[in-house]
Amino acid sequence: MAGAGSMIDCCDLIAGLAARGWNQGSGVPCSTFAGPIAHLSASGHYRAAANEGLALSGAVGARLAGRREAVFLQNSGLGNLINPLTSLCQPYAVPVLALVSMRGWPDPGADEPQHALMGQTTETILSALGIWHTVLTAESLDPALDRAEQMISSGRSAFLLVPHRSISQHPGTMPALRTGGPDTAEVTSAVADACPPGTAVFATTGYTSRYLHDALDRPENFYMQGSMGHVSSLALGYADAAPEKTVIVLDGDGAALMHLGALSTIGAAQPANLVHVVIDNGGYESTGSQQSTSGTTDLAAVAKACGYRAASTVDSVQALQQQLASAAAAPGPHFILVRAGRTVRQTPQRAGASLSLPHIAARLQDATLPAAAAASHA
Ligand SMILES: Cc1ncc(C[n+]2csc(CCOP(=O)(O)OP(=O)(O)O)c2C)c(N)n1
Structure with a gap:
């Protein structure tokens, strides 16, 4: 249009x-x-x-x-x-x-x-x-x-x-995203299934937020629309302020690379309750599958070098589930890089199609804070 x-x-x-x-x-x-x-x-x-x-x-x-x-x-x-x-x-x-x-x-x-x-x-x-x-x-x-x-x-x-959308497509081929490995929808569902009640889950902009909303909508889910690259810092602030909560971040390779300094901030802050999952499909799937630079950047090694307590790379849902279980049993911050593949399925609607953005923020706040505190923080 x-x-x-x-x-x-x-x-x-x-x-x-x-x-x-x-x-x-x-x-x-x-x-x-x-x-x-x-x-x-x-x-x-x-x-x-x-x-x-x-x-x-x-x-x-x-x-x-x-x-x-x-x-x-x-x-x-x-x-x-x-x-x-x-x-x-x-x-x-x-x-x-x-x-x-x-x-x-x-x-x-x-x-x-x-x-x-x-x-x-x-x-x-x-x-x-x-x-x-x-x-x-x-x-x-x-x-x-x-x-x-x-x-x-x-x-x-x-x-x-x-x-917006006023330029025609190029007739040639696009650089392909990684193939094989679980796709974003499978990774997102696996995280949604594995997280105990009360866990706060922050999902990055683009398809990841859509898939999380589609897999399991709950007040403790924060669907980021926009603010690309900021989801891990958002989650860090939350995790720091609510140390009793377990916090899982679902990030993309393109978004994580956009503000890579966030990894250093997290490594220095050492939030014991934070698990940072990066879905690395090799590119920007949400905008047409252009290649990112993740193919030449070992994000798990970067996270480890930035001070995360543990960093691993997985290429299957089963291995992801094992790493999520290990993360739940030891203090973080944890980093899990998922070598993901291209998503071949109908993309669900944005969370914002059925939930207003202020409501997404307010219901997480309500689910986090005791009622009296919520009233005084409003
Ligand atoms: C600052 C900024 N630049 C560009 C965009 C457009 N944009 C939206 S989603 C996206 C791709 C995100 O890539 P990645 O984090 O790897 O996730 P994927 O799309 O592969 O699931 C881009 C470039 C944006 N929203 N904000």
Whole structure:
């Protein structure tokens, strides 16, 4: 569904960028960019970045070495990118070209609630920062790219705002996610089955939250929508403040990599009641199965090096169940990396389709705090 104009042909976009010297890309995926990212990846011209700020600073570095590298991001990642945008690109006068897919825009009410505020404010934020931007549609493709080119030539960054799902798919093949091993739905169900009553379970954004909600909805489940990469820190704060509760985090490889520093924070804080499960399917399944960098990062070794008391890697539901049982019998923090495979099944609805986001937070709070304390903390 394009917010304005008709579908942009993926090949036209890639050709338009290439004609102006933008043969290379870096970024964090959004389903809107599945086509361009697949196209650039197929020719080895795309670098997966763990977060949007890293993609931007990488593009600045590439430019210092004479290469033009376009940055791809969803507007939910604008916050990750503002630091290097304002303190690197602008003061050092090294301009970047960014393509921003627009969730929660033009009508914030027509998209998921976690996108509403950013949808309403992306243009305002860019304007406040003095960043030139324009909406990219099929009709405005060439003039918008030309105008961006003029901006870049004059030393200013250019941000092209792309309506959600307005770019066609790439006809070629996507880099495959890992195959074999349990899929996200199986891992999520196994965790839901294994957790004793009262355990708080925090699930990361994307499909994982959907599968947890589908497997077993309970007040102690927190379904994160948005805030990619923050679920383990959310769970750490909760675990620290409620040491009598067992806390399980269901994370994704892409999300864990996005804010890898969270592992160091957890290792230093040593929450004895925390079990961190990362479902590593090798990529960003929720946005079109683009490859992440988990294939070259041993997340269990990172967790161990960060100070988790125990870290293991499993590749079956049975081995996961055994590790969950061991974790229940000894103080944490525990880290379990599940080598997961691609999910081949109908994706269930988001938890937010039947539960409001404030309700998800409030019912966990109610289930955690004694009634009197809940009233005084409200
Ligand atoms: C800051 C930010 N950047 C990008 C996105 C878009 N996004 C939503 S889910 C997702 C993929 C998450 O990947 P992973 O954690 O590996 O879980 P999987 O999708 O494989 O289950 C992305 C990139 C987002 N929501 N927030």
